[in-house]
Amino acid sequence: MNVHAGPPRALTRLTLRLVPLTPVHIGDGTEMRLDEYRLEGGALCRFDQAKAMRAMTPAQRSAFQRALDAGRLGEAAETLRRAGAGAILERIPISGRARNELQRAFADPALRSGQVRPFVRSGGRPCIPGSSIKGALRTALASAALPRDREPPGGWRHEAALSAAFGLDANRTETDPLRFLHVSDAFLPDGATLIDRVEVMDRKNPEAGKMQMHYERTRALTDGGEAPDFTVTIGIDGRAGEEGCVPRSDARFDPRLLLWRCRAFHVGLFNAEMKRFFQGTTMDQIQRKLLAHRDPVGRLPLGNTAWDPRFLLLRLGRFGHFESKSLEGVRRGHFPQAKNPADRIRPPNAWGLTRTITRDADSNPIPFGWVIGWVVREERP
Incomplete structure (x- = not known):
């Protein structure tokens, strides 16, 4: 601001x-969950859940309700995804690595969450x-x-360092030069964006990726x-x-x-x-x-x-x-x-x-x- x-x-x-x-x-x-998107070709397709439910055939609606009542959430999500084909809001390209992982999440939602974190948007x-x-x-x-020659005993803390660098008074916004x-x-x-798989890489073992996640990111x-x-x-x-x-x-x-x-x-x-x-x-x-x-x-x-x-x-x-x-x-x-x-x-x-x-x-x-x-x-x- x-x-x-x-x-x-x-x-x-x-x-x-x-x-x-x-x-x-x-x-x-x-974040987008498994019951909010479907995969079509090379794209992740986010759909309108309410519109998809309204568009369900009687058979789909019955199958959806039975799955919910029985606690079969993966089956219910799959029924909703099928109905979502006619309620697509947005198609976002997806990398092959991410697509493969998310398809596994569709097959076994108990093992993989399938969550996808989107890019921030304004006006869509x-x-x-x-x-x-x-x-x-x-x-x-x-x-x-930062006045490095005036480091306090015990070292700088981040907020104190910012205040010292800019001469900030915490109670006076008019002291901030960034205004x-x-x-x-x-x-x-x-x-400009696509869905991709993200990993945490350890410096000691750069070939091994841990904690795989899925994010919408810019092309580069x-x-x-x-x-x-x-x-x-x-x-x-x-x-x-x-x-x-x-x-x-x-x-x-x-x-x-x-x-x-x-x-x-x-x-x-x-x-x-x-x-x-x-x-x-x-x-x-x-x-x-x-x-x-x-x-x-x-x-x-x-x-x-x-x-x-x-x-x-x-x-x-x-x-x-x-x-x-x-x-x-x-x-x-x-x-x-x-x-x-x-x-x-x-x-x-x-x-x-x-x-x-x-x-x-x-x-x-x-x-x-x-x-x-x-x-x-x-x-x-």
Whole structure:
């Protein structure tokens, strides 16, 4: 949410054209169950349950009621799915891996839940909320502004670190410099998402995927084909860089500084994750696609000595892991499953052992959430 900050002063607008480098999932907290969708060809078809029940033949209605009365929920769901063929609301492409797993769930619902978590929508269309992008920018800005020479005894806690970085007063929203930053939502184009199987990969055994789940995620450059792009507008009020509006000098920013801090934070995180979890084919593949992604006039992200100032790298959505949501040097992961109680809160900047992934056509693990793009337009007052 953007807090009202009074009349804008010298508002600069940046138009970003972004593309998922790796798949992105941003959910709305809901899930589709086995009695809410059916599989047809290469698509998951979500249907209107009430309309499907009204369209049942007398025989189907009787079979449905008998199955419910007898507690045969899988049989009842199958009857409802058959009736749902005439009440389709939406068809979402599905990967072969996910389709195979969900077909097994239809056959044995007691063994597999068959739940599918959809992408967040607005007006029925998948979208990237501006709040998700603003959160990534906020973390990068705070990480750069943190007064590391004033670390309190016992170390930083995340909220205290944010307050120290931005000079926040918990009781005064007008102390937040991010009130001068506005980010639009972005609608994804048709066909931009698909249902896929998601795994938790252990660093010690990257071939073994545990806790298989199913999520709607964006297509991405790592899929090997066309990837969707989307446009986001960022508005930066000139007061974000003024002493009278943002007391802490390190917390002030302008368009150039915003992009630089965001890029520096996420490039460092990207390189560390690649080296720790994905060395080899995956790292080589993803790095090649990142470095080859040209802007509309043909510029490459990395020159001889530096990143292009118009290029951007972000980590968005779920499965970005706590490293991308917390400040560099401050992040302390919580691992309640650790056998030794002393290891359940990790030291600052320690990494865990797992990543949440999907897999490409060659079964290489692919992480979630990396988005790349360019500033394609800048409008200054």
